Amino acid sequence: MLRHQLRPAVLLTLLLMVLTGGVYPGIVTGLAQVLFPHRADGSLIVRADGRVIGSALIGQRFTGMGYFHPRPSAAGSGYIADSSGATNKGPTDRKLADTLIAQAVDSVVRREGAVRGHIPSDMVTSSGSGLDPDISPANAELQVARVARARATTAEAIRALVASHTRGPDAGVFGESRVNVLLLNLALDSAVPRPSGAAPSAK
């Protein structure tokens, strides 16, 4: 009885493993590489000399005053892409309320001159992946003045750049309005060169 049961179990396990674990991903990879090669390879942003700057989908750390800053991140020490992670702190957790959020609020107040009670909710909370590439338009707006000062230009110039990098909900319905921080900062670098010393240069 058991031997009779074991034969198809073992044989079909192996056959279906080949089919679903080998043939299937093979077909998908082949088609994906032909149809959407750029996206299948990670939507990479590559410099003229071939060096990879990052992915348009994965957030990066920015600390320079001449750049827009992303949300706080719990992926490793912050935006460590091979170590995606969240705080997983609950709603009554003291560390989340009194350390993580409170300190983030303090630095936003100090750095951007934001007003307590009027801080966009994404600006001082960390995302689910720790790699969130986006910030909300309200979050970006709060950073405009500081970036303009650091780049010795007008707030209007920066604001126009933010507006052109603000994406509405998909198909007008799905998801939220958002600004991709890395793409915005890349555009900043080419549109408004930084005065020297305003931020660490890319080496």
Add this chain to the structure above:
Amino acid sequence: MTAAGWVQIALFSVVLLAVTSPMGRYLVRVYDGSMQWLGPVERLLYRAGGVDPDEDQHWTRYAASLLVFSAVGMLVTYAVLRLQQRLPLDPAHLPAVVPRQAFETSASFTTNTDWQSYPGGETTMSYASQMTQLAFHNFMSAAAGAAAAVALVRGLARRSAGRIGNFYVDLVRGTLYVFLPFSIVLALLFVQQGVIQNFHPYIHAVTLEGGVQTLPMGPVASQEAIKQLGTNGGGFFNQNSAHPFENPTPWSNFLQMVAIFIVPAGLVSMFGRMVANGRHAWAIWSAMFLLFLGGTTVTYWAEARGNPIHAARGIDVSATATNPGGNMEGKEVRFGIAGSALFATVTTDASCGAVNAMHDSFTPLGGMVPLVNMQLGELVYGGVGSGLYGMIAEVVLAVFIAGLMVGRTPEYLGKRIESREVRVVMLFVLVYALVVLTFTATAAVTAPGLAGLNNAGPHGFSEILYAFSSTAATNGSAFAGLTGTTTFYNTMFGVAMLFGRFAMKVPVLALGGFMAERRAAPATAGTFPVTTPLFVALLLSVIVIVTALTFVPALALGPVVEHLLMDAGRLF
């Protein structure tokens, strides 16, 4: 809550309604054998596998085939995880998975749970392990789940001396005609949105500010498709569908939610066609929809309301066109509050367990909905197969209780329900409650159980309750702060998942077999009609009462008291 958020929820509901019936028709043709466009491949698999496709199995034999097949798959996966460093397709040179972790992971994927306590796929699993093992189980556990549901429905539909079909035929046909072709299409839609699909080694990028960022790569889209279609939920990366490489846009997010519900909703419609009572199937569909809508509303309300403690620290929780507002801790900007709340409800209504936001950081009531969804038995559309058979078990219970109230032997779909049918249904209901409550209680009072907590106070208790509610219900989502990579939790979770899957599936197949043995009993004036709003109300009452009596005390100690303390500003 915003109008835009409600529009998304309404659109999702409309799409769900629209796909149910076509999917049901398709599934009937898959499981009655009439669909044949992959006939040559199918016959080749039977011949090479030594399966006689014409054998109609008695329920005991059907159950034995399912158990033996699952055991073999689990053993193979255990072996591969232990040996992955010696196998090909390991560009990141990841070491062998430790024994306790390999046991739990192989149990997890075999049982359709896909609970992942290992610290992230990108740092633990080689491409070979992900692709040949975890994805293989994603297919097989879904196909086996659907098979069990189809077998139960056959038992209700026919009079055949306990014979309910052939497990291997159902397994192969579900894989070939449903999960493989649908996954290929879905995977390509995902890649079009930006989900990656390659075998490259990890990429070392030099960031704009001059730092180094290692971008993980891999065959993600192919795994993502079956992860959702098969209501598996195990992500390629640590942060699952919150990770931009797994779920890059709101549109991919919407597709993922539809993919989770499409087969379970279709199975309900298939059920109606197979027992020739479409109105009964739509009554069940409606009951499921009401539970879905209720859960979504509560989660969305709670998350949009935000956390008063965090508001007091300076956050503006009121949503505008430019500020997502609410509770954004653990959520992605692109999905926002509505997209995260809807996803959390869908993934736990089904036995999926994929997450696009961290349930651990939800507000207490927002996090309680996923918890309750799992405790209801994941029968709101539910897991592939497990949702339908779980719901049928509740229907049998409801019809039985209605029969008791009028003092008649109850009938269901023209067959009498007697003591042995009710006994296996009660076994089905009790196994889950027993595993969740005893394991939670054990972990809550022992040192190794408490050592894993990431949060103190009532939220810590919620983490434990969530973990066992999820593993025993083979969901796999988590209050992910809990550290499960210990001998204690690896073992407890592994056992909970095996019980939650197989100790519940055997009673279901028994119920199918028993019903198949019954002769038809023509409906009389005393037969309780199963197509009316009254039936829907009775069914909902039975589901809520059975769950409420079992889990309300535990919920009171966790999320309920935490909600009150949060509003009072207490921290732990």
